Amino acid sequence: MTCEELIAHLSSYLDHEMDAALVAEVQEHIARCRNCRVVLDTTQRLIVLVHDEGRRVIPASQRSALFERLQQAFLNRPQTLENSNLRTAEDSAV
Numbered sequence: 857m858t859c860e861e862l863i864a865h866l867s868s869y870l871d872h873e874m875d876a877a878l879v880a881e882v883q884e885h886i887a888r889c890r891n892c893r894v895v896l897d898t899t900q901r902l903i904v905l906v907h908d909e910g911r912r913v914i915p916a917s918q919r920s921a922l923f924e925r926l927q928q929a930f931l932n933r934p935q936t937l938e939n940s941n942l943r944t945a946e947d948s949a950v
C-alpha cells in the first residue's frame with residue numbers, strides 16, 4: 857500500500873468499514889511510515905475531540921472537507937507534517 861492509497865482509505869479505516877485484509881495493509885503501512893502514522897493519529901484525535909464536544913459524529917459534509925484537507929496537506933507536504941497544514945485542518949474542524 858502506498859501513502860496515497862492509505863490516505864484514500866483513511867475514512868473507511870477510521871469508520872471500521874474496511875476489509876480485514878485492507879486493515880492489515882493499513883496497519884503494516886503505518887508501522888513503517890511515520891508520515892501516515894502522524895496523519896492517522898491527528899485524524900483520530902480530531903474525531904475524539906469532536907466526540908468530546910458532545911457531537912456523536914462529524915457531519916458528512918464536514919468530514920469530507922476534513923479528509924480532503926488532510927489529503928491535500930499530505931500530498932503537498934513539505935519536509936515535516938507537524939506544521940501549519942495539519943494545525944489549520946484541526947483548527948477549522950472545531
Ligand SMILES: [Zn+2]
Pocket residue numbers: 858859860862885889890891892
Ligand atoms: Zn505512508
